[in-house]
Amino acid sequence: MAALIRGLRAGRALRGLGGVAVQGTVSLQCSNVRRGFHRAALLRLASDSKSDTSVPPPSYHEVHTAGESSSSSAQGESSEDAQPNTSFQDQSGEHGEDYETEEQLQARILTAALEFVPQHGWTVEAIAAAAETLGLSSASTGMFNNGAGDLVLHFVAQCNAQLAETLAEQNNQVQLGQAEAKKTAEFLKDAVETRLRMLIPYIDTWPQAMSILLLPHNIPDSLKHLSTMVDDIWYYAGDRSTDVNWYTRRAALTGIYNTTELVMVQDSSPDFEETWAFLDNRIKDVVNMANTAKQVQATGEAVVQGLMGAAITLKNLTGMNQRR
Amino acid sequence: MQRAAKCALRLDLSRAFCLSRSGTVLSVMQKSLPPPRDEEEKAMLDSMLRVDHAGEYGANRIYAGQMAVLGRTRTGPLIQYMWDQEKMHLEKFNEILGEHRVRPTLLLPLWNIAGFALGMILTRIEGTMSCTVAVEESISEHYNSQIQTLMEAEPERYTEWISIMLLKNFVMMKKKNRDTGLEHDAESVPGYLLLKTVIQVDCKAAIYILQRI
Numbered sequence: 001m002a003a004l005i006r007g008l009r010a011g012r013a014l015r016g017l018g019g020v021a022v023q024g025t026v027s028l029q030c031s032n033v034r035r036g037f038h039r040a041a042l043l044r045l046a047s048d049s050k051s052d053t054s055v056p057p058p059s060y061h062e063v064h065t066a067g068e069s070s071s072s073s074a075q076g077e078s079s080e081d082a083q084p085n086t087s088f089q090d091q092s093g094e095h096g097e098d099y100e101t102e103e104q105l106q107a108r109i110l111t112a113a114l115e116f117v118p119q120h121g122w123t124v125e126a127i128a129a130a131a132e133t134l135g136l137s138s139a140s141t142g143m144f145n146n147g148a149g150d151l152v153l154h155f156v157a158q159c160n161a162q163l164a165e166t167l168a169e170q171n172n173q174v175q176l177g178q179a180e181a182k183k184t185a186e187f188l189k190d191a192v193e194t195r196l197r198m199l200i201p202y203i204d205t206w207p208q209a210m211s212i213l214l215l216p217h218n219i220p221d222s223l224k225h226l227s228t229m230v231d232d233i234w235y236y237a238g239d240r241s242t243d244v245n246w247y248t249r250r251a252a253l254t255g256i257y258n259t260t261e262l263v264m265v266q267d268s269s270p271d272f273e274e275t276w277a278f279l280d281n282r283i284k285d286v287v288n289m290a291n292t293a294k295q296v297q298a299t300g301e302a303v304v305q306g307l308m309g310a311a312i313t314l315k316n317l318t319g320m321n322q323r324r
Numbered sequence: 325m326q327r328a329a330k331c332a333l334r335l336d337l338s339r340a341f342c343l344s345r346s347g348t349v350l351s352v353m354q355k356s357l358p359p360p361r362d363e364e365e366k367a368m369l370d371s372m373l374r375v376d377h378a379g380e381y382g383a384n385r386i387y388a389g390q391m392a393v394l395g396r397t398r399t400g401p402l403i404q405y406m407w408d409q410e411k412m413h414l415e416k417f418n419e420i421l422g423e424h425r426v427r428p429t430l431l432l433p434l435w436n437i438a439g440f441a442l443g444m445i446l447t448r449i450e451g452t453m454s455c456t457v458a459v460e461e462s463i464s465e466h467y468n469s470q471i472q473t474l475m476e477a478e479p480e481r482y483t484e485w486i487s488i489m490l491l492k493n494f495v496m497m498k499k500k501n502r503d504t505g506l507e508h509d510a511e512s513v514p515g516y517l518l519l520k521t522v523i524q525v526d527c528k529a530a531i532y533i534l535q536r537i
């Protein structure tokens with residue numbers, strides 16, 4: 001009985017914390033981590049007190065906390081859902097597992113949810129199904145304020161991180177001399193192809209994801225992901241420009257990426273051959289345009305010099321250049 | 325062991341205090357910037373580097389404008405020499421920007437034209453040196469505020485960068501003292517105070533905008 005009351009008190013304290021945390025949606029990473037650790041520490045105290053006394057039946061506790069979490073959108077509940085399970089299983093008194101932060105738990109759920117996307121689409125149902133496979137209640141979806149948006153953004157971030165890792169690895173190999181440096185056009189083509197191939201398992205539902213990314217409240221985040229990805233690709237392609245080229249190159253690559261993505265979702269050729277051909281052509285276009293621009297500039301300079309020469313000759317002929 | 329450490333320290337100091345070649349100063353700066361720890365710090369470093377880079381770029385264009393007008397006169401070689409120094413600075417800043425993946429300011433094309441025009445205008449006004457002094461005063465103030473920001477953030481982390489900025493300030497102060505003599509001639513011009521105020525307000529506005537865009 002005393003243990004139940006202590007559990008209730010801990011739960012209420014957590015809900016209070018969770019309410020505060022929900023309001024502060026935009027916060028720095030470190031403060032989030034700190035909050036997560038703070039909550040994890042509280043959970044540790046709560047579970048310590050619980051395991052000290054006689055063990056209340058796990059099912060009752062689970063139902064109780066499931067009831068609590070369904071009544072509020074607190075973020076603490078689901079971590080509480082996870083923790084008592086592990087501590088009850090581990091009755092020998094070992095608290096050896098690392099208490100994971102909230103971000104890690106959310107990331108785990110979202111990664112698991114990706115498997116259910118072909119079945120449920122990019123929706124909250126996929127997240128709920130994933131939560132259940134991880135042993136949490138399906139009400140844990142309350143943790144995600146943005147619902148399906150969270151899932152899509154998590155996937156995009158994951159893909160970008162993977163791409164950055166691949167590019168860094170390739171760069172490393174080139175630095176070590178184990179591989180040859182690719183030319184810019186080829187590098188861009190390979191990088192965009194690598195990134196787009198990550199969409200292939202989800203290509204049937206990708207239009208739904210794209211429309212989710214275009215929702216007004218998701219646009220800042222999706223633009224941020226897109227711009228960091230394009231910046232990464234150009235950085236590893238060797239772009240160190242510090243003038244207006246910085247902007248034109250990234251704009252061009254953003255255009256190429258977006259149009260190729262659109263072509264890909266309606267491509268039905270084997271292994272998306274048409275998409276890669278389209279990508280190739282677009283990159284060739286950009287390279288051609290850059291070359292043409294350079295030629296125009298060189299021609300322009302030559303013309304200006306010619307005109308200056310003609311003007312000076314004229315001035316000499318008419319005697320205007322003489323100092324009197 | 326100790327002697328080697330002392331030698332290394334002396335080498336560092338001598339490198340840092342190499343006033344004659346300010347390019348070296350910037351090369352030390354390049355290696356002394358610690359990688360940013362989190363988003364906030366990166367944003368702060370980004371905007372500082374962006375402003376400094378734009379400043380060097382603008383200075384370059386101003387000298388180009390001055391050369392376009394005064395290129396064939398008596399002061400031509402002097403301006404060319406100062407322009408070459410600025411070119412060195414700009415190159416170093418380009419490297420730093422590329423290394424730390426800092427976005428250059430969007431207003432660079434505008435800065436290009438404005439700097440060139442300003443350079444051409446400055447040649448028309450008597451006492452070019454006095455205008456240079458006015459500009460360098462506001463830049464010195466800007467460096468001071470950057471140093472203050474870094475000191476408030478975390479002095480230990482940025483000691484090298486701070487000491488280098490102090491150095492640049494010192495160099496500019498020396499130059500200012502040297503040019504003050506020339507400034508006296510220009511101070512007799514009635515519109516000088518107005519011009520100086522206008523220049524300083526312009527500099528402040530430019531710095532404010534460049535930090536954001």
